[in-house]
Amino acid sequence: MSAETAEHDDHHDHGPAKGLLRWIITTNHKDIGTLYLVFALVMFFVGGLMALIIRTELFEPGMQFIEPQFFNSMTTMHALVMIFGAVMPGFVGFANWMIPMMIGAPDMALPRMNNMSFWMLVAGFVLLISTLFMEGGAPAAGWTMYPPLVLQTGNALPFAIFSIHLMGISSIMGSINIISTIFNMRAPAMTLMKMPLFVWTWLITAFLLIAIMPVFAGAVTMLLTDRFFDTSFFDAAGGGDPVLYQHIFWFFGHPEVYVLILPTFGIASTIIPVFARKPLFGYASMVYATAAIAFLSFIVWAHHMFLVGMPLAGELYFMYATMVIAVPTAVKIFNWTATMWKGAMTFETPMLFSIAFVVLFTIGGFTGLMMSLAPVDFQYHDTYFIVAHFHYTLVPAAIFMLMAGGYFWLPKWTGNMYDERLGKLHFWLSAISVNILFFPQHFLGLAGMPRRIPDYAVQFTDWNMISSIGAFIYGFSQLLFVYIVYKTIKGTDCEKATDEVWEDASKHGLEWTIASPAPYHTFLTPPEKIPTEHY
Amino acid sequence: MREAVDKKNMQLARKLVLIVIAMFGFGYALVPIYDVFCDITGLNGKTAAEAVSEVNYEIDLNRDITIEFVTSLNESAPMVFRTETRKIKVHPGQYYTVNFYAENTTDKAMVARAIPSITPGPAAEYFKKTECFCFTEQTFEPRQSKTMPVRFVVNPELPTKYKTITLAYTFFDNTKISVK
Numbered sequence: 001m002s003a004e005t006a007e008h009d010d011h012h013d014h015g016p017a018k019g020l021l022r023w024i025i026t027t028n029h030k031d032i033g034t035l036y037l038v039f040a041l042v043m044f045f046v047g048g049l050m051a052l053i054i055r056t057e058l059f060e061p062g063m064q065f066i067e068p069q070f071f072n073s074m075t076t077m078h079a080l081v082m083i084f085g086a087v088m089p090g091f092v093g094f095a096n097w098m099i100p101m102m103i104g105a106p107d108m109a110l111p112r113m114n115n116m117s118f119w120m121l122v123a124g125f126v127l128l129i130s131t132l133f134m135e136g137g138a139p140a141a142g143w144t145m146y147p148p149l150v151l152q153t154g155n156a157l158p159f160a161i162f163s164i165h166l167m168g169i170s171s172i173m174g175s176i177n178i179i180s181t182i183f184n185m186r187a188p189a190m191t192l193m194k195m196p197l198f199v200w201t202w203l204i205t206a207f208l209l210i211a212i213m214p215v216f217a218g219a220v221t222m223l224l225t226d227r228f229f230d231t232s233f234f235d236a237a238g239g240g241d242p243v244l245y246q247h248i249f250w251f252f253g254h255p256e257v258y259v260l261i262l263p264t265f266g267i268a269s270t271i272i273p274v275f276a277r278k279p280l281f282g283y284a285s286m287v288y289a290t291a292a293i294a295f296l297s298f299i300v301w302a303h304h305m306f307l308v309g310m311p312l313a314g315e316l317y318f319m320y321a322t323m324v325i326a327v328p329t330a331v332k333i334f335n336w337t338a339t340m341w342k343g344a345m346t347f348e349t350p351m352l353f354s355i356a357f358v359v360l361f362t363i364g365g366f367t368g369l370m371m372s373l374a375p376v377d378f379q380y381h382d383t384y385f386i387v388a389h390f391h392y393t394l395v396p397a398a399i400f401m402l403m404a405g406g407y408f409w410l411p412k413w414t415g416n417m418y419d420e421r422l423g424k425l426h427f428w429l430s431a432i433s434v435n436i437l438f439f440p441q442h443f444l445g446l447a448g449m450p451r452r453i454p455d456y457a458v459q460f461t462d463w464n465m466i467s468s469i470g471a472f473i474y475g476f477s478q479l480l481f482v483y484i485v486y487k488t489i490k491g492t493d494c495e496k497a498t499d500e501v502w503e504d505a506s507k508h509g510l511e512w513t514i515a516s517p518a519p520y521h522t523f524l525t526p527p528e529k530i531p532t533e534h535y
Numbered sequence: 536m537r538e539a540v541d542k543k544n545m546q547l548a549r550k551l552v553l554i555v556i557a558m559f560g561f562g563y564a565l566v567p568i569y570d571v572f573c574d575i576t577g578l579n580g581k582t583a584a585e586a587v588s589e590v591n592y593e594i595d596l597n598r599d600i601t602i603e604f605v606t607s608l609n610e611s612a613p614m615v616f617r618t619e620t621r622k623i624k625v626h627p628g629q630y631y632t633v634n635f636y637a638e639n640t641t642d643k644a645m646v647a648r649a650i651p652s653i654t655p656g657p658a659a660e661y662f663k664k665t666e667c668f669c670f671t672e673q674t675f676e677p678r679q680s681k682t683m684p685v686r687f688v689v690n691p692e693l694p695t696k697y698k699t700i701t702l703a704y705t706f707f708d709n710t711k712i713s714v715k
Contacts, residue, residue, distance in 0.1 A: 109540075109544040109547075109548075110544060110548060113548075148610075172555055175551075176548050176551045176552070176555075179547065179551060180544045180547045180548055180551075183547060184540055184543045184544050184547060185540065185544075210551055210554055210555050210558070211554070211558050212558070213555075213558075214555050214556070214558035214559035214561075214562060215558055215559070215561060215562035215565075216562075217559060217562070218559050218562025218563050219562060222563075222566075230712055233566060235707075236609075236650045236705065236707065237609065237648050237650060237707030237709050237712075238709075238712070241569070241573075244565070244566065244569050247565065247569060248562060248565050251562075251565070309654070309656060311656065311657060
């Protein structure tokens, strides 16, 4: 981490502490937000590199470059790094930066715990990444870590489990902090139903996290004791049942996918009204839809397990319950579209990413609906179809909105405008290549190509080659983002951003009423008036 | 003002920590809940782990049910394990005995355990075993082989939609865990 922190030292010369130590001991929400975002960006490239190793091996049938065991490590680690290292910390970074500024609070509620939760995350990832260099290799049984296969992992298993414990504690502490901030630190005029949608979605996400992370910690602890202390939670010989693990895991795992997507919804609901120059359509329905999705996420977990041999009644229940999620999600898609309807739209980079998100996330949603049907899921299960589905809901949704949020708020953070021409180039490269990358995977899955296998039958070659080409274009275009961010932070030959940054943005949120760059301390006294445009 | 907010924050944080602890407990509580749930609903194809006493059912000669037997070894346990009968047709209510053969292929004593599973799962509660080597751990001397009987009956109340029942046994080498 020291390299990145050093690199980012120079753009925060207005803080009280000087030097590297500032980043270790800081309790300022803006500093910690920056740390989280830098960490997420680094992990995004680590996970991306793993994805490119996978796509390189899959460019042609047969075994070319890597051993099957290492391939399996790459699929497992790619998922863990991207979920827990890139997407979640990215959103926590935005939460740290923006929630206090959006609700008129001077800082997060529990600043010292905030610092601790960041550094625990780093410690967790040091443990996880270190498994790559161990005898027996990194965990390779899939990020879902199903026993009995995962219990065959070598020395990496306890490291992976303890790293999950650390990440879990880190996100629980982060969530407690976010909930306390939102409940206790709002400006007096900011009632709950006047909060920006980003704050609302994070509030609900934080509740999801404190409910599910302990369950996940319990599940991996059971794996640990099964492996090292002769318990038999998941071992049939001792009276346990491996299917039990899948139930516990997905009780965590399904809400977890909404942890990744709800803040995405929040950012989209923040950006689209600004560039449509209209209030968000259906503010209250957005809040209720978010809460409904969060509630439903707890009662649909076994749709990940249609093939384990559930009785018909179970298959039917989980099928119908899953399909119900499409309703609140459709409410959201409708509201975003209605917000744009007859709006005076302009197409700056954050808006382009947001529109692409609405379109491409809908594709991911539809394939999800297809797989909610138990009878057809028997065919799609564990094929590239599911890979295409969840990558459509994560890359052009979660990752795109992380990028969009970056472009949207970067001028406020740095006081400099990013290079709009390069931003648009980054968008078009990403939006086109992400479809070249993932769309063919639908065809591969429907044709029967299984996921998590390093080799495949020759008839799958063409689409795999196209997918790999898309992967390389997508991967390398993200370097452009790093360059744009670097250039904006440095600020030479950049336009200076106004306080409002975007035309009339101050009608949409408190963060646009303060100076650009945002001073080290903001809202030491709560604002009297709040903008009213967003609800 | 500032102190009041700090106090409220700490109070809320404490409550939230309680939720976290409760949810950690809930994760563990899922283990017994799962067992009870499977017991009540008969899901998962788990058969009774203890012998049932022999009851006389009315034999239904008009119905034939195919019973298939499958044997497998977990993590290549060093054994030979096979069934002497691959499949038989049975009448509900009538008692049958089939034999299984198991052999320890090592030069060391071995403790092994066979775990049964029934497919389709909901039929499990109608499949009664009065005698089975799966009820207890089996001890094998070096190179010892055994022929082990299973005596069973299919309850005539088995819904008519079930025509075939598969009974699968997996032998687990428990020597390391059981001999301490």
